[in-house]
Amino acid sequence: DQQVKQNSPSLSVQEGRISILNCDYTNSMFDYFLWYKKYPAEGPTFLISISSIKDKNEDGRFTVFLNKSAKHLSLHIVPSQPGDSAVYFCAASGNSGGSNYKLTFGKGTLLTVNP
């Protein structure tokens, strides 16, 4: 059973426009949500995270929104740049104090930003 779901395998946007990547989860014990970016032949790199006590976190062009009641989060990239083209993974974990702190990943969404 998939606890973290990214239902869009791919997304294509024009340079300068907004990219919205979506993620749903089923485990109500998840307290933290992270987004990773992965280029081909490289390991994933951390992008941005959000705690379940917040509904928004932003870092430059990247903003993550969390709707806890809907068990849904999204990553907004504004404006999108060709260098943002990569696979984006959504990940979730429980509280650090418990045993469920390890990250559970979604399948990823391939973002292509066209010049």
Place this chain on the structure above:
Amino acid sequence: NAGVTQTPKFRILKIGQSMTLQCTQDMNHNYMYWYRQDPGMGLKLIYYSVGAGITDKGEVPNGYNVSRSTTEDFPLRLELAAPSQTSVYFCASSYSPGAHDYGYTFGSGTRLTVV
């Protein structure tokens, strides 16, 4: 600062052969993880370690073994390789459990093919 280093980058194994995937980190992180990524799938946790001498199973441990004799090294051992173990393997580390504010640091991966 090298971060997380994985060797080899590529390997082809015959069915039934064994090998060790090496992982070394120079950040003095206590927590280390092994993930595998199959095509079109997310990262699945194989094994993890919370410190030298302590390891535990993740989601998909069958067919693998690990050891953690030092803080820096976390090798993954494949015994009797099978085609189902064809995958890309990522090693990661973190200073604290969950690492929610800055994520895990990943290596660049080992692409393994079993024929």
